[in-house]
Amino acid sequence: MPAPSSRLADLQRKIWNGSIPLEVRLAASDCRTYDESEPYLVQPPRLSYLAFLLPQLHAFFKPSLIDPQVQPHEAWLSFEGVPLKWHYPFGLLYDLFSGAEPVDFDKQRNEDPATSQATVETASGTTPLPWRLTAHFTEYPGDQLIQLDADGRALLDSYINAVKEADFIRNGNARTVMSLSKGDSDNLWRAVQTYDLNLFNSVNSKLLNPPGMELRHVPLKIYLPTSASQTASETITEEAKQAGHIRVVQSLVPLHLPSRQPQTLGTALNSILPSIFPSRRNPLLAQPVLHGVVVPLGAHLNDLGRTASYLDGFLHVAVVMLG
Amino acid sequence: MSRSLRAILRRISSGTLESQEHQLSGSRENEEFVEDDDEALSRSDTSVDSPAVLYDMIHSPSYQVPVLYITFKDEAAGKRMPSVDEAYELLVPDAYRSQIEATGVVGALSMTDHPISSTPAYFVHPCQTAEAMEAVVGGRKTTPEEYLLMWLGMIGASVGLDVPVELAEAMSGPV
Numbered sequence: 001m002p003a004p005s006s007r008l009a010d011l012q013r014k015i016w017n018g019s020i021p022l023e024v025r026l027a028a029s030d031c032r033t034y035d036e037s038e039p040y041l042v043q044p045p046r047l048s049y050l051a052f053l054l055p056q057l058h059a060f061f062k063p064s065l066i067d068p069q070v071q072p073h074e075a076w077l078s079f080e081g082v083p084l085k086w087h088y089p090f091g092l093l094y095d096l097f098s099g100a101e102p103v104d105f106d107k108q109r110n111e112d113p114a115t116s117q118a119t120v121e122t123a124s125g126t127t128p129l130p131w132r133l134t135a136h137f138t139e140y141p142g143d144q145l146i147q148l149d150a151d152g153r154a155l156l157d158s159y160i161n162a163v164k165e166a167d168f169i170r171n172g173n174a175r176t177v178m179s180l181s182k183g184d185s186d187n188l189w190r191a192v193q194t195y196d197l198n199l200f201n202s203v204n205s206k207l208l209n210p211p212g213m214e215l216r217h218v219p220l221k222i223y224l225p226t227s228a229s230q231t232a233s234e235t236i237t238e239e240a241k242q243a244g245h246i247r248v249v250q251s252l253v254p255l256h257l258p259s260r261q262p263q264t265l266g267t268a269l270n271s272i273l274p275s276i277f278p279s280r281r282n283p284l285l286a287q288p289v290l291h292g293v294v295v296p297l298g299a300h301l302n303d304l305g306r307t308a309s310y311l312d313g314f315l316h317v318a319v320v321m322l323g
Numbered sequence: 324m325s326r327s328l329r330a331i332l333r334r335i336s337s338g339t340l341e342s343q344e345h346q347l348s349g350s351r352e353n354e355e356f357v358e359d360d361d362e363a364l365s366r367s368d369t370s371v372d373s374p375a376v377l378y379d380m381i382h383s384p385s386y387q388v389p390v391l392y393i394t395f396k397d398e399a400a401g402k403r404m405p406s407v408d409e410a411y412e413l414l415v416p417d418a419y420r421s422q423i424e425a426t427g428v429v430g431a432l433s434m435t436d437h438p439i440s441s442t443p444a445y446f447v448h449p450c451q452t453a454e455a456m457e458a459v460v461g462g463r464k465t466t467p468e469e470y471l472l473m474w475l476g477m478i479g480a481s482v483g484l485d486v487p488v489e490l491a492e493a494m495s496g497p498v
């Protein structure tokens with residue numbers, strides 16, 4: 001049974017309000033006082049993009065920079081040596097790289113309430129919060145990260161391309177997004193920059209409810225860290241051997257099964273990655289994670305799409321192997 | 324278009340032409356992501372000393388058409404990728420470029436993560452491809468090879484990719 005719309009709206013707001021504390025330190029090689037600069041503390045929203053932090057980071061670290069002429073858009077962030085991609089939403093980066101255990105409400109329901117607090121832990125039991133990142137201002141890894149520019153054009157282009165792709169996936173054409181007024185598309189980007197839920201919904205609802213069209217597919221991207229992708233393929237690629245390589249899997253996912261039953265996350269994952277999700281109902285080998293939470297395989301993709309999508313219209317699902 | 328699409332990956336370097344055949348398959352309605360040999364193609368064994376442009380044709384599950392990806396390899400440039408304008412300048416003569424842009428059937432050059440290597444690459448935006456190909460194919464039945472040749476002629480030409488006669492003959496011959 002589809003969830004009532006007020007519950008979906010509640011859920012969307014909760015997800016919108018999710019954020020993660022960050023502690024950013026300046027790379028020793030860029031710092032006049034080597035490793036003794038103060039860390040920058042900030043708590044960005046999960047759905048947003050790290051690139052928006054660059055002006056503040058630059059202003060904060062400028063007094064300590066060996067080369068004070070470097071521009072904010074030449075900076076880049078890394079976690080344990082892995083450069084963080086600008087066009088990945090911040091929450092997705094955390095789900096993929098931080099090592100934090102995702103919260104599993106099903107598991108908690110079955111456990112003794114005294115021990116089942118929602119604490120954030122890594123597999124080894126340490127807490128990965130605040131998430132510790134390193135800011136670099138030299139040696140931009142242009143072979144791994146898309147080059148940014150002073151006007152934020154590259155970030156905007158990458159966002160718009162994703163929105164167009166999501167629209168195309170939903171409807172089989174990009175007419176809806178292409179017919180947005182200039183005001184609407186400007187508002188959409190402004191809502192992303194200023195993180196304004198009402199402004200965002202005012203435009204996004206047009207994309208989710210195109211007049212006269214029934215949505216066909218759900219925009220979904222699945223991220224497999226190296227250990228997961230090795231289960232699925234026989235060849236271990238050169239790229240996969242590099243730390244932090246994530247395999248991205250996409251497939252057209254219809255909203256309904258041929259039987260007319262609604263498509264769930266489980267039926268979709270079982271159909272796209274049967275070696276990792278052999279069961280449509282039970283996560284035997286791996287769990288799908290969205291916004292730091294293990295998503296039940298029975299969740300309807302239609303509901304998920306409307307409440308748990310990121311700002312670009314996609315469900316960016318991280319796969320975490322079990323055991 | 325028939326169910327199986329044979330994609331020909333080509334590396335064009337300063338003189339040598341290697342081609343490798345990889346099979347991508349998928350049905351139109353329920354797209355199943357099939358593990359294919361593309362992942363066995365290792366970029367790190369490119370024995371190219373001089374700058375090179377690598378073209379990849381990869382089927383897009385979202386747009387359901389082939390998409391052309393372009394990677395620039397230039398050790399001398401270090402890790403810096405050319406900007407969009409620089410890329411156009413390297414690939415397409417100016418006069419030809421204005422012609423291409425006028426037709427409006429070929430999408431613009433954009434940057435993204437290469438679907439296989441996850442590193443930055445340019446791609447020709449596919450939002451117009453399906454419509455443009457329909458106009459060219461005109462309801463005829465085509466083999467995958469014929470489709471790809473037409474696709475290469477349209478999309479490839481916009482970014483300096485010509486199909487050598489030998490390859491065209493090889494693709495049209497008996498499979």
